[in-house]
Amino acid sequence: MKNIVILGAGTAGTMMANHLHHQLKHPEWQITIIDEREEHHYQPGYLFLPFDIYSPEDIVKTIEEFIPKDVKLIKQQINRIVPTENKIQLADGSELPYDILIIATGAKIAPEETEGMKGSEWQKSVFDFYTFEGSLALRNKLREWDGGKLVVHITEMPIKCPVAPLEFAFLADSFFKHKHMRDKVEITYVTPLSGAFTKPKATEALEHLLHEKGIHIEPDFAIERVDNEKKEIVDYGGKVIPFDLLVTVPTNKGDELMERSGMGDDLNYVPTHKATLQSINYQNVFVLGDASNIPASKAGSVAHFEAEILTENILRYVHGEPLKEEFDGHANCFIETGNGKALLIDFNYTHEPVEGSFPFAGIGPLRLLKESRMNHMGKLAFRWIYWNVLLKGTHIPFVSATMSEKGKHYA
């Protein structure tokens, strides 16, 4: 019997288990998936929890219910990968051999990377919303906060779901409007990038929205430290921004497991071939989701497209065929813009997000790069799709893993 081991039962690992168990069956193959947690979180929900739009029950389920019965689930911390011996060491000291390894251990925040971030004001006036605990603590804070300077901040790129902090700023604007206290809140959006986003057309559209909503933007800000006493963030160039409430996205990193195994880069991401998803250093190791270093968005939608392509490539690998260089960096994200509206962007390694219609060229019903209520319904529907379609590895009708250029207004 041969072993496929999947590390991490989050978005990407769960999808791979669901894809592969149809293809590689007992008694020839045993699929095993390992995760240290009990719960599967719908992370996009962390954006809505602080504003009381979702409640904890909406975004937390057990890992078990999404893992097929014939896949073995081990609930333990993974201590080390020994790629030269094709085995995994678990926290209890036991070992597990593999023929094929799939790394899907994701990314997480590392506030300790920035001086003073996890200081005396942590979860008092300095919050993150990239963890369940952070997002819940922020909800409790926002329920009683009476206004002042709100600073929404990105520490450094890359981060998961790079538009989430912008969405947070938009939703905050609409949250305070509904509470009739928008005039008491000054919102500043602070980013290490030169603008609201990395791609020109989307940046233009998003900066227009920031302006419209009276949100001030501070670009090119590379944070050096958080001053807990003065309640300021200070950048390496000496720029200072005061806050009453700091909502920051700390540095994101891959799991320390990669450091222990000598398999990560300086941010613990695993060097991966961007079109085949095979790891650069080991032929029988594949990487998908946030754990890889490929230059695509760290997003659930990306993991979904990757999973379809990686499943094919693993079958090719098993049959000794050459891998398909098919992944094009396709990402598809809804961007909540507040007041019951959202934008939709669709892009890949080479094509930036532009205006148009989706998924049917010229028809829609979703509009690309334009605010609409339909897009907002799409974003909310995404949660249902996530739990009921995406995790199960079901193909979404009409949306292909590689990006379509039809119906898009490229200049």
Added chain:
Amino acid sequence: MEKIIAGKNITVNEEGYLTDFNQWDEKVGEAIAAEANVPLSPRHWEILKYLQDEHKNQVALSIRRIGKSGVTDIKEFYQLFPVAPLKTATKIAGIPKPASCI
């Protein structure tokens, strides 16, 4: 597009980054630096050379990596190139603007 830098015809992109490193020399670097209001000291040159080497070796550049390079630290990097240091330094060095992943 073409731009005259230090008396030479140089091909640059819309943001002013050289598209062909073969057209770069120290005079060109100095001219771009002057335009960005960065007077170049020997220390600047050490860092510019380091950036060019990293680029040649296809290492993706980031502020974090420069901080850990042993060549300089982030604080000094900001003192030497005060405004958007990585973007400015790569432009002077004649190499592409580092892509920030999304």
